[in-house]
Amino acid sequence: MENEELISLKNIVVEFDGExxxxxxxxxxxxxxxxxxxxxxGCGKTTTLRIIAGFVEPQAGDVLFExxxxxxxxxxxxxxxxxxxxYALFPHLNVYDNIAFGLRVHKVPNTEIRQRVSEMLSLVNLQGFEKRNVSKLSGGQQQRVAIARAVINRPKVLLLDEPLxxxxxxxxxSMQLELKNIQKSLGITFVYVTHDQEEALSMSDTIVVMNNGKIQQIGSPIDIYNEPQNAFVADFIGExxxxxxxxxxxxxxxxxxMDFDCVDKGFAPEEPVDVVIRPEDIKIVEPEKGQLVFTVESCIFKGVHYEMIMDCDGIKWMVHSTKFEQVGDRVGMLIYxxxxxxxKKSDVPVYTDGGEGDRR
Amino acid sequence: MKKRAALPYIVWMLVFTIVPMIMVVYFAFTTKEGAFTLENLIQVKEYAGTFWESIELGAVSTLICLLFGYPMAAIMARSKAHVQRTLVLLCMMPMWMNFLLRTYAWMTILENNGLFNSFLQLIGLPKLQMINTSGAIVLGMVYNFLPFMIIPIYTVMVKLDTRLVEAAQDLGCNWLGVFRRVILPLSVPGIISGITMVFVPAASTFIISKLLGGGTMLIGDIIELQITGGANNLNLGAAMSLVLMIIVLITMMVMNVFGDRESEVALV
Known part of the structure; x- marks a missing residue:
């Protein structure tokens, strides 16, 4: 992605009612x-999107476009x-007129409108729906109309506010895949807002993790997942x-x-730190072969794996394993x-629900 | 259970709507002695001029109410919650007082030696003839019926999703475009019911024209005269009422057809 800069937000500050x-x-x-x-x-992601769209004026800072x-x-x-x-589709207009809205505003000739609307309808797989009333469409169909209505204007940037x-x-x-395909085939920039980490991981080139109006980390999905920069990111992305x-x-x-070997350096001696370990990275072994010995407190079947809560001297651990363990058994743990x-210990409050928390 | 609860209302409508309608039709087609006749309806023709004047003044009042009421409703709907409550209250407040008293109050304001002219004299301007003009009648109607225009439009506007406004802006509309392409079409149902609620009583009003219009007789006044006053011709009065009802009905049907086309789904 060695492309040029399109949008820059510089030192942006937004306050509502003093907050x-x-x-x-x-x-x-x-x-x-x-x-x-x-x-x-409430982390400020939608506000950031609205700043780019122009619905929110920042109290300080610059918004640059090209x-x-x-x-x-x-x-x-x-x-x-x-x-x-x-979606905010116009209830007084049918599918065709909704999609044609932007072109009509810009006084595009009718023949061109007709051609571009039909292109859009085939892009979003809604051929034959021209005369339908938008309020009678299913959620997925309304979503497609909303995509067509925005994309038909050939914007340089498409802003998507929790569209799914x-x-x-x-x-x-399936819409995640479709959106990604549309983005690739049209070659436009997408700025996508979501609270769903799975959606973010599967679609993005770059993820910007935000909390309390601040950016916590910017990186590729793989970086964000494997190398979270602080405890908030680690906790919010995955378990x-x-x-x-x-x-x-x-x-x-x-x-x-216990003392463990690790791959990190550059901390002061005796510095208190947060240690982050993914549940799927903990290996279950015989009790005598483990670095730590845990007691199984619960074991829930999750489809691909079992999700287990383990106790180790009063500290609860979450462990994912494809192998069932009996509740109450003692097992050994290996962590590479x-x-x-x-x-580093962060002062950022950790989002305790994990990524699963407020998903509908 | 449901059916029983509806009973009092059905009786109410029967006694106070259906029965009077039947009586109007009966009287319109009979003589004083009770024999069938078309004479009453034929006689109504003589009052065509009055009918026209009533509808004209009603239409003018309705138009003025719309021109004042629409922006007012739009401003109310976009105000903060507590301002909204206050404005709705102010809008309704005159209606707490009897309609007749309010109209009498206008008399004292508009009279030749009334409040307004006294004020003009005080600042050295010549008096104006205001009472007993059709302008005074229109003023009286606008004053009395304006809330009936504002409230239905306000009710529709306050429910209008602000994200639709943002969507229109996002798609390239300036404020005029937003109004023309989104707000206006979506407020058509409110406009239609506002027009209905103002035009119907305005076209058939009788007390306003009597008090503020001097000698002016609108159709409502003539009907009143047939029923209560000197003319004492119940049958002609009934025929006039019937014709007026039919005219209003036709007007409303035309309005609704127009409205349906303008805002096919805005009502949903």
Missing amino acids: RIIDNLNLTIKDREFVTLLGPS CKKINGVPPYKRPVNTIFQR AALDLKLRQ SNIIDGVMLSDYHVRFAG PDDIHIM
Whole structure:
């Protein structure tokens, strides 16, 4: 992705009624990139999107589009289009007129409108729906109309505000693929807002994890998942065990009453740290072969794996394994140095529900 | 259970709507002695001018109510919650007082030696003839019926999803485009019921024209005269009422057809 800079947000501050919603945010979005703003509700991700769309004016900071400052430019003059949460289709217009709306506003000749609308209808698989009343369409069909209505204007950037939140799981997954295909085939930049980490991981080129109006980490899905920069990111993206630990020296950490080898360095001796371990990275072995000995507290079947809560001297661990363990049994645990992630103690409050928390 | 609960209302409608309608039709087609006749309806023709004047003044009042009421309703709907409550209250407040008293109050304001002219004199301007003009009648109607225009439009506007406005802006509409392409078409149902609620009583009003219009007789006044006053011709009065009802009905049907086309699904 060695493309040019398309949108830059520089030192953005937004306050509503004295409450800081966006706190000194800096973000650069490249041309043709699929960027996802990910975070729990109230983290400022939708506000960030609305700043780009022009519905929110930041109290401080610059919004740049192709290196030109666009602060104060009204939404209707910006070369971006939005897909709104729950679509906001015009109830007084049929499918055709909804999709043609933007072109009519821009006084495009009727013959061209007809041709472009029919292109759009085939792009979103809604041929033959021209005369349908939008309020009589299913959620998935309304979603497609919303996509067509925005994309037909050939925006440089498409802003998507939790576009799939109202759909059921199956439909959401197929729409994820479709959106990704549309983005690739049209070659436009997508800025996508979601609280669903799975959606973010499967679609994005770049994920921007946000919390409390601040960016926590920017990176590719793989980086974000494998190398979370702080405990918040680790906990929000996927499941994590976050344990208090102490750095003994470079490549040596102590937690749960044991010394472990790890791959991290550069901490002060005896520095307290957060140790993050993914539930799937913990290997279950015979009790005498394990580094730690756990007691199984619960074991729930989750389809692909069993999700187990284990107790180790009062600390609860979450472990994923494909093998069933009897509740009450004692088992041994192995954790490889690669799978131990050491993080500086952060003052960021950890989002305790994990990524699963507020999904519908 | 449901059926029984509806009974009092059915009786009410029967006694106060259906029966009077039947009586109007009966009287319209009979003589004083009770024999069938078309004479009454033929006689109504003589009042065509009055009918026309009534409908004209009713239409003018309705139009003025719409021109004042629509922006007012739009402003109310976009205000903060507590401002909205206050504005709705202010809008309704005059209706707490009797309609007749309010109209009398306008008399004292508009009279030749009334409040307004006294004020004009005080600042050295010549008096204006206001009472006993058709302008005064229109003013009286607008004053009395304006809330009936504002409230239904406000009710529709307040429910209008602001995200639709944002969507229109996002697709390239400036504020005028947003209004023309989204807000106006979606508020058509409110406009239609506002027009209905103002035009129907305005076209058939009688007390306003009597008090503020001096000698002006609108169709409502003439009907009143047949029933209560000097003319004492119940049968002609009934025939006039019937014709007026039919005219209003036709007007409303035309309005509704127009409205349906404008906003096919805005009502949903």
